[in-house]
Amino acid sequence: MVGTFDKINATLNELVLQVFSGVDYVSKISLETSKSIPVVHRQLEELVKANILTRTRQGKRVTYGVNWSCIADVINSIVLLDISDVPGAKQLSKDQMVLATKEFLAHPHTQELMRAFFSSQKAKTGATGRAFKESMRQFLDVFGMLSQEERDRFAKKINASAEVRAFLEHCANQYVQRQRRDPRFVLVERIKNEL
Incomplete structure (x- = not known):
């Protein structure tokens, strides 16, 4: 799929x-x-x-x-990427990721957030020409943009299991890793060190 x-x-x-x-x-x-x-x-x-x-x-x-089952497969293909550049990050197994993703997507609040995100994307950026996987990656990046405390509050709000909490943490780690690999991030770090 x-x-x-x-x-x-x-x-x-x-x-x-x-x-x-x-x-x-x-x-x-x-x-x-x-x-x-x-x-x-x-x-x-x-x-x-x-x-x-x-x-x-x-x-x-x-x-x-x-x-939603098919969307879970797409998300798994995105989040199963290596996160070795993030110190202390724990890589989830494929089986853990599959179960957590399906549980995460089954929650009505998650589905509503996705609808709101894509509706906003459609209205504000005309992002409909973007690759679907990139749109999904941006949605998952939201959880990387949240602080640990905010992710914990979100997890509590949806009554998330330990697996879903690990999934959200994994999404956050992937966001951090993509930032670290982004040449702009490297340049920003260099500029900060020169100041």
């Missing part, structure tokens, strides 16, 4: 982000994307066939939703 997300072009990614942000039916997505209803319908069906989205019929109305 992870490979499926690698193949999502900017057009399909735009539809996925629409559904993530809470726009869940063809005519509204068509209006939001300025595409014809038949084109949007065909592309949404392609995403359903790829198991990325789900389809639900309520009378005549068909709505689309996120397949």
Whole structure:
């Protein structure tokens, strides 16, 4: 399934982000994307066939939703990266990560945060042309931007298990590692040392 997300072009990614942000039916997505209803319908069906989205019929109305299990696979492909550059960081096993990710995504508060994040991204930055994995990475970076105390309060709010707490810590460590590897961070550190 992870490979499926690698193949999502900017057009399909735009539809996925629409559904993530809470726009869940063809005519509204068509209006939001300025595409014809038949084109949007065909592309949404392609995403359903790829198991990325789900389809639900309520009378005549068909709505689309996120397949959270598939999204968990994408997140795992992102967060299972090595974090060896972060002193004291504990690498989670693949099995631990899979269980924690699915539990994290199953929580309604997490899903609401994702909807808000992608809705904000869509409205403010026009980020729909961005690769889906990059959008997910940015969402996970939010937990790296929180202080340890803030992550703990968030974990308490969602009644997170020890595994989910470790997952959030892992996301934070990955954020730190990406910063350390970013040439801008290296330059900032050099400038600070010269002052």
